[in-house]
Amino acid sequence: MDKPVNNRAWFLVLPVLALVAFSAVLPLMTVVNYSVQDTFGNNQFFWAGLEWFEEVISSDRIRAALGRQILFSAIILAIEIPLGIFVALNMPKKGVWASFCLVLMALPLLIPWNVVGTIWQVFGRVDIGLLGYTLSKLGVDYNYVNDAVDAWITVVVMDVWHWTSLVALLCYAGLQSIPDAYYQAAKIDQASRWKVFRYIELPKMQGVLLIAVLLRFMDSFMIYTEPFVVTGGGPGNATTFLSIDLVKMAIGQFDLGPAAAFSLIYFLVILLISFVFYTIMTKEGETL
């Protein structure tokens, strides 16, 4: 059967095109525009070429922030992915407790970012916070305001508290979709618990794990609100991640040109690393 071809059908795409252009393409292009120009105010712009890009790339401050950001995402993924899998494996499969666990797991995901930040900001305070107070009474020298390591630990634990649920719920969904027959067959084949995980559960979770890794990577790489609320990027620059630095630059100092160049590089880095994850994980699936 021949499909009727009518090129006027393209007009049907116009509304979407207009919306996307208005909401995404034009703002992005504005950023591109800023990134190659300089201004001294009065809406007067000068061509700056790649100057801002060179400045951003060679900035020690931004490089340090990038280093912290990569370290942060690496720690987050290294903790949340295995922990999420572990939690999902141990959640009840059915019954009242399954629903109970699901609700419990979903709770942190429902709390707005800045509220999570505020909760931990107060929770960790040595003078009035339950955690900080308890730790200091136990003789642990904990103070996220002054100590860089403590600040890091607080931010990491907070993120794990906030987002491990997401990984766990995704993995749980993946596990639920495995038919009973697989587990039965594994029993019949006398497979050990580890082999059941390695050859049945892990392969069946591959799809959701890919989503979990990508989401958690992108989110943690772009993290802003919670560390901003808890530590404000301090002490010093210890928890100043890329987005905090970027906001300081763009809105604090109104350095639109460098901030735009920074944004574009930031965006490309996220895109590149996500692509690498995607490629590795889908390829891994082929050979796993």
Add this chain to the structure above:
Amino acid sequence: MTQITLENLAHSYLPNPSSDADWALKPMTMTWQDGGAYALLGSSGCGKSTLLNIISGLLVPSQGRILFGDQDVTALPTLERNIAQVFQFPVVYDTMSVRDNLAFPLKNRGLPADQIAARVAEIAEMIGMTEVLNRRARRLTADAKQKISLGRGMVRQDVNAILFDEPLTVIDPHMKWELRTQLKELHRRFGHTMIYVTHDQTEALTFADQVVVMYDGRVVQAGTPQALFDTPEHTFVGYFIGSPGMNLLDAQIQGTEARIAGATIPLAHGYGPLTGKTQIGIRPEFLTLGTGDQGLPFTIRRIEDVGHHRIVRGQVAGSDVNVIVPEDQPIPADTNRVIPDASRAHVYRDDWRVDPLASERAA
């Protein structure tokens, strides 16, 4: 390899079964002989798979014991029963090659590599997958995957029994026949106890030496295909085995006669007075068409020619009755009677066959 005994075994999926209907398996005691080829036959939901899963240990029975030889394995997990089971739908380990799939149960038992390789090659040959041994299992078709499942079930030589839970459902008809033949061949060569669950009577009758028919959570009859055909102990067996199944007619039994719909037919044996629902069961093969006033009044509804014989579908006093007529015999247009072969008719009371000699003695 060992003899499997079920002792007063019963199972319910409910925590507190009260009525009869709550039990998926009603109490049963039976023995599966070492090296036997059994078919477990019954319609969907009659408890076949439940029974199989109890034998393999995937389910723990609500009551009763399972013995492998003299050992009580009721509480033993599947892992320690050393039993193979093939499921209705294919289960393959997606990320493994076909070879690793077949080798998996052997590797788990810690066999030396050369033995594993030899055994895998043998099984691959049998299921016809030698060429694709290095392929990844994920991409194969459903019936290829099911063949892998079958292969994995048969790869261990020291298993106590191999259980098949409707394994050929997803296989195409030609391959079905071939695989069944290979299973039989395998049974002859290695003498494993095999229990084959199916709801297809052809499959059951061609595979097994002993057919165990289940109905509503009970084993209603276990016997050779011939015994099931000749002497169904329960109306369900008569109905389920044979194509079409046994005809059942409500009847009053009086000594050596049965009164059906106002007509009287002689019986080959004598019966005592029977209470409850009494029926005469006779297979379509043992009815002949006739005219006049002998036998039972019969009206023809439809004639189906199935090639090597014809099935005449009709009614006796409102009940459906089928008659099988050989190709070379004419069907008279004025047929108004069926005449049963008295020696092939059985009497059933509340669905169970009544033994004529015993009740003759009682009378």
